[in-house]
Amino acid sequence: MGGFTEAVRERVRKARSALSEAVKAEDAYEVAVAQDELDDALRVARRHGIDVGMDVAADEG
Template sequence: MIQVWRVGVGEFAEALLARVREARAGLAAAVDAEDAYAASVAQSDLDDVVWLARRHGIDIEADGE
């Protein structure tokens, strides 16, 4: 049997905002470490999660963190 998880819009938005914060932190850490490969991977992750947030109308700039 397939189990279906129900997630509210607020929970979805908060999860995406958390992913944005994590991706930004990962990118900053990679840049600080001067690790070009890790920075590229982190930037790609950030681009993906920002695209997803925008696709669902979630304002990542209003996050405040």
């Protein structure tokens, strides 16, 4: 696996984690920031055909 692929997967993993923590903390601002980062990371992954393990619909719910 290439370094770029691994970096994109790690970015998605961190973004998912940040979103989860922000939701648990009920911090609307951090949820918005984390969701934006996740959306961007997933967009990069899709653009490059990188499987990140979950579909986008699961992340939006």
